[in-house]
Every structure is written in structure tokens, then in C-alpha cells.
Amino acid sequence: MLWKNTYNEFIKILAKPRSYIGLAALTLLILIILFAMKADGRMYISFVTASFEQTLSFNGNILNGNLIAFIILQMLIVHIPLLVALVTGDLLSGEAAMGTLRMLLTKPISRSQVVFSKLIAAAVYTFILVIWMGFLALVVGRWVFGTGDLIVLNSDGLVILNYEDILWRYGLAFLVAYLALMTIATLSIAFSAFADNSIGPIVSTMAVIILFTIIGTLDVSVFDHVKPWLFTTHMASWRSFFSDPVPWSAIWDSICILLAHNILFVAVAVFKFKRKDITS
Amino acid sequence: MEQQAIIEVKGLQKSFGSFEAVKNVSFTVNKGDVFGFLGPNGAGKSTTMRCMLSLIKPNAGDIRIFGKNLFEERNAILAKVGSIVEKPDFYKYLSALKNLEIFARVSGAQVSQKEIYETLDFVGLLGREKDKVGGFSHGMRQRLGIAQTLLHQPELIILDEPTTGLDPQGIIEVRDLILRLKNEQNKTVILSSHQLAEIELVANRMVIINKGQTIIEGSVAELMNAQETLLHIELVQNSQGAAALIQEILPQVKVQVSSPKTLELSIEKKHISNLNNKLVQAGFEIVALEPKRKLEDFFIQMTQA
Numbered sequence: 001m002l003w004k005n006t007y008n009e010f011i012k013i014l015a016k017p018r019s020y021i022g023l024a025a026l027t028l029l030i031l032i033i034l035f036a037m038k039a040d041g042r043m044y045i046s047f048v049t050a051s052f053e054q055t056l057s058f059n060g061n062i063l064n065g066n067l068i069a070f071i072i073l074q075m076l077i078v079h080i081p082l083l084v085a086l087v088t089g090d091l092l093s094g095e096a097a098m099g100t101l102r103m104l105l106t107k108p109i110s111r112s113q114v115v116f117s118k119l120i121a122a123a124v125y126t127f128i129l130v131i132w133m134g135f136l137a138l139v140v141g142r143w144v145f146g147t148g149d150l151i152v153l154n155s156d157g158l159v160i161l162n163y164e165d166i167l168w169r170y171g172l173a174f175l176v177a178y179l180a181l182m183t184i185a186t187l188s189i190a191f192s193a194f195a196d197n198s199i200g201p202i203v204s205t206m207a208v209i210i211l212f213t214i215i216g217t218l219d220v221s222v223f224d225h226v227k228p229w230l231f232t233t234h235m236a237s238w239r240s241f242f243s244d245p246v247p248w249s250a251i252w253d254s255i256c257i258l259l260a261h262n263i264l265f266v267a268v269a270v271f272k273f274k275r276k277d278i279t280s
Numbered sequence: 281m282e283q284q285a286i287i288e289v290k291g292l293q294k295s296f297g298s299f300e301a302v303k304n305v306s307f308t309v310n311k312g313d314v315f316g317f318l319g320p321n322g323a324g325k326s327t328t329m330r331c332m333l334s335l336i337k338p339n340a341g342d343i344r345i346f347g348k349n350l351f352e353e354r355n356a357i358l359a360k361v362g363s364i365v366e367k368p369d370f371y372k373y374l375s376a377l378k379n380l381e382i383f384a385r386v387s388g389a390q391v392s393q394k395e396i397y398e399t400l401d402f403v404g405l406l407g408r409e410k411d412k413v414g415g416f417s418h419g420m421r422q423r424l425g426i427a428q429t430l431l432h433q434p435e436l437i438i439l440d441e442p443t444t445g446l447d448p449q450g451i452i453e454v455r456d457l458i459l460r461l462k463n464e465q466n467k468t469v470i471l472s473s474h475q476l477a478e479i480e481l482v483a484n485r486m487v488i489i490n491k492g493q494t495i496i497e498g499s500v501a502e503l504m505n506a507q508e509t510l511l512h513i514e515l516v517q518n519s520q521g522a523a524a525l526i527q528e529i530l531p532q533v534k535v536q537v538s539s540p541k542t543l544e545l546s547i548e549k550k551h552i553s554n555l556n557n558k559l560v561q562a563g564f565e566i567v568a569l570e571p572k573r574k575l576e577d578f579f580i581q582m583t584q585a
Contacts, residue, residue, distance in 0.1 A: 001386060001388075003387050004385045004386055005385070007385065008382045008385055008386065011374075011378065011382065012371060012374075012382075015371070015373050015374050015378075016373060017373070025356055077396040080354070091466045098369055098371070098372070099366075099367070099369025100369050100370065100371060101334060101366065102365055102366070102369065103369060103370075103383065103428070105334070105335055105359060105364075106335065106363045106365065106382075106385065107358060107383065107388070108333075108354070108356070108357075108358040108359040108385040108386070108387070108388040109355070110355065111385045136297070180501075187456075275337075276332065277330075277334065277335070277336045277337065278335040279296075279298075279336065
């Protein structure tokens with residue numbers, strides 16, 4: 001019954017116009033970034049490298065597809081949670097609002113199976129979003145700008161990565177970014193289990209992200225013990241793959257914390273949904 | 281021969297916060313019944329039906345369907361039940377066919393494409409299966425809702441106010457469908473309504489609930505006919521004289537004179553014709569003689585309370 005209902009969930013997601021808003025918005029944003037970089041990218045890069053030019057000489061194609069993909073990933077990872085929440089926050093509560101949840105739950109399918117089938121559908125949808133972003137950023141980026149070494153500016157300074165040493169980093173970075181987005185998906189599904197309207201879980205998810213991000217960026221010692229446990233702190237851990245050497249221990253900690261949040265949010269969703277009186 | 285109980289509800293209770301939606305509801309539905317679940321708006325019908333489909337968990341009481349405890353063997357029971365609660369809601373952005381395919385997939389039975397088309401034909405929606413449900417009228421959605429209940433050939437069909445919001449033609453169509461379910465497919469049907477006339481037309485047994493409690497349960501025919509009839513008589517004049525004559529003919533009957541021209545009495549149906557003849561022979565001019573069944577009157581009083 002789980003897989004039959006999961007198949008149903010795919011049919012519903014495919015038929016809903018809002019499912020395509022995310023993909024369309026993502027495509028448009030990336031195309032705009034690619035266009036802007038093509039038109040004015042050299043100036044953008046020189047602005048970043050200016051402070052190093054007295055001590056370093058930059059030769060070759062700095063503005064290449066690898067750098068473009070990094071810029072795109074960095075810019076969009078903040079906005080994609082909204083696109084994910086737009087679809088996943090609606091999965092349970094949207095059906096409650098429509099009345100179809102009432103119809104579905106009179107069938108011989110357990111409530112846990114309903115949550116898990118929606119979770120699987122959400123996971124696949126989020127995966128498609130990440131793959132699409134990766135394709136546009138990396139494949140189209142390389143096609144338009146060519147390839148070359150990747151120069152990354154991070155808190156430790158300037159990191160230069162050989163072009164042959166980059167693809168595996170992107171592969172793993174996209175996987176961790178996917179895990180971070182799945183945390184958003186499970187959070188919005190958990191909110192969705194409490195609500196009977198579509199918009200509430202989406203707004204609540206974004207409110208939590210904004211709140212946690214603000215706490216994470218506030219340089220106040222009172223939050224120092226909290227920050228490492230906030231999932232938003234680890235949403236950008238994909239960047240660590242572009243450090244040299246790669247801080248595996250820190251990445252592993254982030255993965256564990258994100259996974260723990262995923263499990264917690266799914267458990268909350270199942271616990272609440274199983275006990276919920278369907279009055280809508 | 282003893283009837284086989286399909287549904288047994290005993291001492292059902294459900295509260296939402298401090299509001300007691302269902303206080304004490306009990307009834308039994310037998311195999312092959314078209315069972316009417318009657319009560320005014322807010323009586324607790326929908327809450328009871330939602331409890332029977334495990335949409336709502338009751339605070340107390342027992343629900344057994346097909347002899348099994350609903351909350352212990354939920355999936356096995358629901359595989360043999362088709363239902364519409366309140367109104368059938370569908371995925372408006374999908375076609376009627378896609379909607380039925382979705383519900384068939386989780387119905388617990390293998391439903392073929394042929395069976396889906398046959399069900400669409402049964403409810404009169406064949407030819408509209410590719411249309412999106414968003415464009416359907418309320419009546420069409422109601423019929424699609426009934427189609428959805430029938431896909432997996434359930435033994436028991438639960439319909440909550442299936443004629444609400446329908447125009448007269450739609451009401452007749454749904455009523456005919458319910459009768460066909462009983463007569464052609466020998467289904468057990470339980471349907472709720474706040475209209476006694478609707479239940480009387482299709483049901484063979486019924487329960488009346490009000491304010492979350494069972495008031496009366498039994499065969500529709502018995503409940504409707506075994507009761508005495510409340511007879512309202514309007515004369516041109518002299519209702520006092522007519523009352524005295526009735527008292528002479530039927531001394532056990534209590535007559536109430538409500539105005540100089542009208543009177544009311546409770547009487548068995550078989551005496552009405554004889555009483556009419558005697559009043560006419562005695563020279564009383566009768567303007568109207570209006571029998572009202574006591575159950576109907578009782579129900580109206582209850583719904584107005």
C-alpha cells in the first residue's frame with residue numbers, strides 16, 4: 001500500500017501547477033545569473049581578486065564553469081528552501097484543506113503509510129530540484145564558460161583547486177545540500193501534520209529558517225551553545241568540500257546533525273498525524 | 281431467522297474540548313439494511329460517522345464492523361467499506377478517471393480499468409471521465425463520490441448526507457442510486473440525513489439521534505405506522521360539539537379543542553374513516569381532515585428544539 005500511495009503522490013505532484021513553480025523559478029534565476037556573469041562577470045571577479053593582485057598573479061580562465069557553479073550554489077541555496085517548502089508544506093495540509101485527506105483516510109491505508117508515501121514523494125521532488133540545479137549550474141555553466149581551476153574565497157583565505165580535483169567535490173557538495181533541503185522538506189511536512197490549510201506550514205517553515213539563521217549569525221555569546229545544534233548552521237556545510245584539506249570531521253558532524261533533524265521532524269509528523277482527528 | 285449484525289455501535293462518546301459532540305450513541309445495522317441515520321443538524325451524525333470510519337477517535341464506546349473491533353482491525357474493515365463523509369472531495373486538477381484510479385489504487389482491491397468504466401456507467405458519468413473534476417457540478421461530484429465508494433465492491437456503504445446541496449433532480453438520482461445499490465447489488469447501506477421523508481423513502485431501518493444521544497431505533501415501517509396518528513380537524517363551526525360526539529364514539533381518545541373551528545386528537549389510523557363518516561352524518565361540515573404521523577411531529581419538535 002505504501003508504494004501504491006507513493007505512486008499516487010507522484011501523480012498528484014506532477015499534475016499540480018505549483019510543483020513547476022520551483023523548477024521554473026530555479027531555471028529563470030540560474031539563467032539570469034549566467035547571463036549576468038557572461039555580460040559583466042570579469043568586473044565581478046576583478047572586484048574579488050583586486051585585494052590579492054599585489055601579491056598574486058592570476059592567469060588563465062578564472063571566470064569558468066566551475067566558479068559559476070559555485071556562485072550559483074552559494075546564491076540559490078538560501079532561496080531553494082522556499083521552493084521546497086512550497087510543495088512539501090502542502091502535502092498533508094493541502095489535502096486537509098481540499099477535503100481529499102478525509103477521502104484518503106477512509107481507505108485501508110495506515111496513517112504512517114500516508115506520511116511516508118508523501119515523504120518519499122517529497123524526497124524525490126527535492127532530489128529533482130537539486131539535480132536540475134546541478135545540471136544548470138555545472139553542465140550549462142561549463143558549456144557557456146568553459147572549464148578551469150576553481151578559486152574560492154573562504155574564511156581561511158584564497159583556495160585554488162585544480163580543475164581535475166573538482167567534480168567529486170561538487171558531487172558530494174550536492175549530496176549534502178540535498179540533505180539540508182530534505183531537512184526543510186521534513187520540517188514543512190511536520191508543520192503540515194498540524195495544519196488544515198496550505199499556507200500555514202509554508203510560512204511556518206520559512207519563519208523557522210529565518211529565526212534560526214538570525215540566531216546563527218548573531219555574534220552574541222548567549223547563543224554560542226545553541227548555534228551548533230541548529231540545522232540552519234549546517235545548511236552551508238557543502239562549502240566545506242571546497243576547502244583544502246577537506247574538513248571531513250566537521251562535515252560528518254553536520255551530516256549527523258542534519259540527519260538527526262530529519263528523523264526528529266518525521267517522527268513528529270507521524271506522531272501527530274496518527275493521533276489527529278480528521279474534522280476538515 | 282436471526283439477522284446478521286454488520287455494524288454494532290455501543291455507548292459512543294466523543295468530545296472536542298469541553299463540547300460533547302456525541303454523548304451516548306448506540307445502534308445496530310443488519311446485513312442488507314438500508315439504514316437511516318436521522319437527526320437534526322448538530323445532532324452528532326457526522327461525528328459518529330467519522331468515528332465509524334476511524335477518522336475520529338472516540339473517547340469511549342465500542343464500534344464493531346463485520347464483527348471486528350474497528351480500531352484493532354481498521355484496514356481489514358475499511359477494505360470492505362465504501363464511504364462518503366459530508367461531501368465527496370476530489371483532486372480538482374485531475375480528471376474523473378484519474379481520481380477514481382487514485383482511490384482504486386488504495387482501496388485494498390485490484391480494480392481493473394474495465395471495472396472503473398463500468399462504475400462510471402453505473403453512476404451515469406461515462407463520457408465525462410476525461411473531464412477535470414474542477415468543472416463538475418455538485419450533483420456530478422456526488423455521483424462520482426458514489427462511484428468512488430463502489431470501485432472495490434464493498435459490502436458496506438456509508439453515505440453521510442448524500443443529497444445535501446443537490447437540486448430536486450439530483451436528489452432523485454442519488455435516491456435511485458441508493459435503491460439500486462440495495463436491489464441490484466444487495467449492499468448494506470447506511471445513510472445519514474436530517475430529513476425524515478428522505479429516510480422514509482429509501483431506508484428499512486433507522487435510528488434517530490439528537491444532541492449526541494440515541495432517541496429511538498427500529499424498523500422504519502414500524503416506527504412510522506405503529507405510532508398513533510395525530511389528526512387535525514377543521515370545521516366550518518362548532519368544534520366543541522364535534523369534540524363531544526367524538527368522545528361518545530371513542531371514549532378512550534383524548535380530544536383537544538384548539539379553536540372554535542379546529543380540534544386535534546390522537547387516533548389509530550383505522551378509525552379515521554369511520555370517524556369522518558359519523559361526523560358528516562351528524563351534520564358537521566368538515567373543511568379539512570389532516571392526519572399527521574406522530575413520529576414526524578415528534579421529529580419536527582425535536583429538530584426545532
